Structures are given as structure tokens and as C-alpha cells.
Amino acid sequence: MGFNLPLVIGHRGxxxxxxxxxxxxxxxxCRSGVKWVELDAMLSGDKEVMVFHDETLDRMCGRDLGRLDAYTAKELKSFELQGGTRIPFLAEVLDLLNSYGTNVNIEIKPSRPALARETANKVWKVVCEHGFNDSERLLFSSFEWSALEETFALAPQIRRGVLVEDVSPDWRPAAKKTQAYSINYDADLLTPELSREILDDGYALLAYTVNDAQKVKELQSWGVSSFFCDSPAEMALQLSA
Structure with a gap:
């Protein structure tokens, strides 16, 4: 089958x-036919791997609860999110994705920089326990380069993407050291010249977060090969029209 990222990746599902x-x-x-999704993996206070983006619970819970890592996994499971939903374990999400044959980009998102390597280790353990340690079905990414270094040491066969959110070239040593597959760049900061530099260095170029079909087409012309989108099925439909 081979490793093949689609044009559209589901951002946080x-x-x-x-x-x-x-x-x-x-x-x-998954039900909409999306082949790859992206998620954020963070540790609870008792070091369980949860799927959650923010360091604090406030935005998603609609009240002042403070930091996610101040709570145990059991406590986190008791909190209601927007829409009456709950914070899932990474294990639960991987089991769901496996049932549909859907692939995943896991962003390793330590709640604190000092937890980057431990978070990477815990994520890899869950990945292996749930049968996702397949180099064709998994991409790791992170803003914390030490997390990528840890995944490289643990599982060099799994591709890695360096997340970049500014115009500084500081990511280059990290990309080289971890033998990164891709540079996952903030779409609003990309230029044709920067895109060409990244591609010339031998990296795949992914862009986040893009929710406008015309923007996708423009960035495609610069060499961007995959896009993180908030409405992935709808975006794929627009682009195929």
C-alpha cells in the first residue's frame, strides 16, 4: 500500500x-470517508494519554477549571465538553479509527515542555498496544522537538512532521536531527519562496489550518501536498467539483 497522505486531513477529527x-x-x-485525521495527545495528571488540545479545560468546558494536567483521567472523564461530549483516551480513539481503517497524525502535545519525552513514550506505548505501530498508517508531529527526537529513538520507522508556527528558520536543525518526513507549517505564514526552500530540502510540505478551497488551490500551486481542514469531507467534495 505504501505511505500516502491524502490532500485533506481531518483537523481534530x-x-x-x-x-x-x-x-x-x-x-x-470516518463515516464521511475521511482517510486521515489529526489529533492532539496530552497526559493527564496521573499520566494517562488523553486526546485534547488546550493546556487548560476552560475553553472546551465553558468554565474555569484550570489546567488539564491538574486532574486524573477519571476526573477528566467526568467533565462535560461542548455538545455534551467527553474527553477520550487515545486508546479509545485508536480503537475507533482501527474499526474504520482510518489513519492518524498524532500531535504529541506535552502540557509542559519538560514532559515532552515522557509524553512521547506514553503515546508510543498506547500506539503499540492498540495496533497502530504501522509506518503506513501513522505520522507523529509536534512543536516540541524533543518529543520528535524521542519518537525517532523509539520508532525510527514512523514518519515525523515538524510543526512550525513562525517564520524563523530555527526548525531546520530539528528536522535534520529527527530525519523529519514533513514540515507542517502555518498556512498563513507560507510564501512561494519559503515553500520552495522546504521542498528543495527534501521535505513534504503540509499546511494548517485551511478551510477555503481557493486557498488550498493556491497553496497546492506552491507545492503543499496535504491540508489540515476543519470540515474535511466537505472540503474534499469542494475540491473534487
């Missing part, structure tokens, strides 16, 4: 349609 990073969002994406 399908966050424009269902509550982000929830089982409902991932199931919606």
Missing part, C-alpha cells in the same frame, strides 16, 4: 462539525 478531538468528531470523519 472534524472540528467545524462536531466537538473537536472527541469520539463523535472522529466517527463523523
Amino acid at each position: 472534524a472540528r467545524a462539525v462536531k466537538t473537536e478531538n472527541t469520539l463523535e468528531a472522529f466517527e463523523y470523519a
